[in-house]
Amino acid sequence: MAGGYDTDDTAGLPDPATLPGGEAADAAWIEVIRKMDEVYADLVRYQVELEHKHAELEEAHGFISGVLAAxxxxxxxxxxxxxxxxxxxxxxxxxxxxxxxxxxxxxxxxxxxxxxxxxxxxxxxxxxxxxxxxxxxxxxxxxxxxxxxxxxxxxxxxxxxxxxxxxxxxxxxxxxRAYEALHHAHRELQRTQQQLVQSEKMASLGRLVAGVAHELNNPISFVYGNAHVLRRYEDRLRRYLGALHDGVPPAALARLRTELRIDRLLDDLGSLIDGTVEGAERVTDIVQNLRRFSSGGSGEPERYDLAEVVRTAVQWTIKGEATHALTLACELPGPLWVIGQPAQLQQVFTNLVQNALDATEGQPAPHLALRASSSDGWHCIEVTDNGPGIPPASLLRVFDPFFTTKPVGKGTGLGLSISYGLVEAAGGQLSAANGAAGGAVFTVRLPAAG
Incomplete structure (x- = not known):
């Protein structure tokens, strides 16, 4: 079709040249009128389409102008x-x-x-x-x-x-102003995160009170016992020195020396003092660990033995629970030197051990294993239990904040989430899986100190 005319529209019509004179003229006029009607119909259709396109263009123009103005x-x-x-x-x-x-x-x-x-x-x-x-x-x-x-x-x-x-x-x-608002929101988020970490740490500390008390009781009892022995030795030494200063005859002084067992006292005095000092140092170490654990952990990164931190977390957690039937396999050859905040990693392993104890509760033969290995500049510690394991649907969510599989009132759902963040902040990785023989396996990987 060109210009609205179809070259085949006359097909089937009689040729006006073959018709008689008057009939040929009428047929020609009819053909002209028909073609004019077709052209007019095309023009009307084109006008309708043009008006429609114009309306769309006006609408688009109005929309763009409104957007630009807004x-x-x-x-x-x-x-x-x-x-x-x-x-x-x-x-x-x-x-x-x-x-x-x-x-x-x-x-x-x-x-x-x-x-x-x-x-x-x-x-x-x-x-x-x-x-x-x-x-x-x-x-x-x-x-x-x-x-x-x-x-x-x-x-x-x-x-x-x-x-x-x-x-x-x-x-x-x-x-x-937008950047300041964003910065303020970021600071508030960091402050809230620190508060959550501290709250979870205090909750863990509350669960560890019995274990810490047990750890403190042994050296304190040792120091207390040695102090009583030293008090008795003091009385015997005073009697002997008093007799010596009073000029008691040598024979009587020798008998008194034997009676008071002064020679045995002097031999025993050094070991008593050494034991007392050792007990006091042990108390000092426990108090320092306790202060380090309860602190905000915001100081300068330091070089520390990861194995010692893990052992402390295990001792406090295990002794704070009624776990008489628990068998513990702790293979932590040290030292495992890393750089970071020891208090934060102690909180991580406290959470992992506590979760393992909760998972093995009710098991006929509860078992907990901690194993350390090192390769390619990384220290790796696995915490394995023989509990029911982690449901497959929960493996991808186990580190989500407030997600927990524990009964209501048993857990906050923050322990693993905070632990994941602390390990990540230390440049490491925390992962969860189910063991081949059952139970859950949590793996902490940290870069070794140079």
Whole structure:
């Protein structure tokens, strides 16, 4: 079809030249009228389509204009030469200049003279097809400086040909307020996280009180017993020295020396003092470990023996529970030197051991194993129990905050989540799996100190 005419429309009609004179003229006119009707119908159809397209264009234009008017960010559309093609009302308000005045002007003309080289550099950098950001000083009403942070991207047509640049600018003050709000929210999140860690640590410390008391009781009892023996030795020494100073005859003094067993006392005195000092040092170590565990763990990273930290966590946790039937296999050849916060890792292993004890509760022969290994610059410690294991559906969520498989009131769902974060902060990895023979296996991997 060309111009609305079909070259085959006359097929099947009689040739006007073969008809008698009057009939041929009538047939020709009928054919002309029919063709005119077809042309008119095509014109009407084309007009309807044109009006429909025009309505769609008006709607799209109104939508785009509404969006541009609603934008709080300034928008500038430039051609391939950097000349302004379109701006939105926000930029008109910031600069005090209308779009008609800015049309075909260089983008740099929006800026103060000192910032115009930066505007040109922004357009050139945007040609590399990578989003570019730069802060520019626009010339506001009366020559005032209006700082805007511009984001520039290349504009292309449907075939990929570069048409120009689109620049979106936001007032720097607004950006700074947004950054400050984000920074404040980040600080609050960190503070909340620290509070959660400390709360979980205090909850763990409460569960460890019995174990800590048991650890303290042994050396204190030893020191207490030695102190009583030393008190008796003091009385015997006072009697002997008093007799010596009073000038008792040598024979009587010798009998008194034998009676008070002064020689045996002197031989025993050194070991009593050494034992007392050892017990006091053991108490000091326990108190230091306790203070380290209960502290915020926010000091400078230090080099420490991971095996010793794990042993302390195991001793406190195991002795704090009624675990008479528990069999413990603790294979921690040391030292395992790492760098970080020992208090944080002690909390991690306290949580892991406590979870293992909870998992083996009710088992006929509860068993807990801790094994350490080192390879390729990493120390690895596995905590294995013979409990029911972790349901497969929970393996992917076991480190999620507030997720727990324990009964209500038994766990907060924060222990493993916080432990995961502490190990990750130390540059390590914490993973969970089910053992081949049953039970759960938690593995902590930490980089070894150089």
């Amino acid at each position: 934008m709080s960010d300034a928008l500038v559309v430039c051609d391939s030469e950097g000349r302004i093609e379109r701006v939105n009302p926000a930029l008109e308000r910031l600069t005090g200049r209308h779009e008609a005045e800015l049309h075909a002007q260089p983008f740099a003309s929006l800026c103060l003279p000192a910032a115009q080289p930066l505007a040109g550099a922004l357009l050139r950098e945007a040609e590399a097809d990578a989003p570019v950001e730069r802060e520019l000083l626009l010339a506001g009403p009366g020559g005032t400086a209006v700082p805007l942070a511009f984001h520039a991207t290349v504009r292309r047509d449907a075939t990929g040909h570069r048409l120009g640049t689109v620049l979106a600018g936001r007032p720097v003050g607004e950006l700074r």
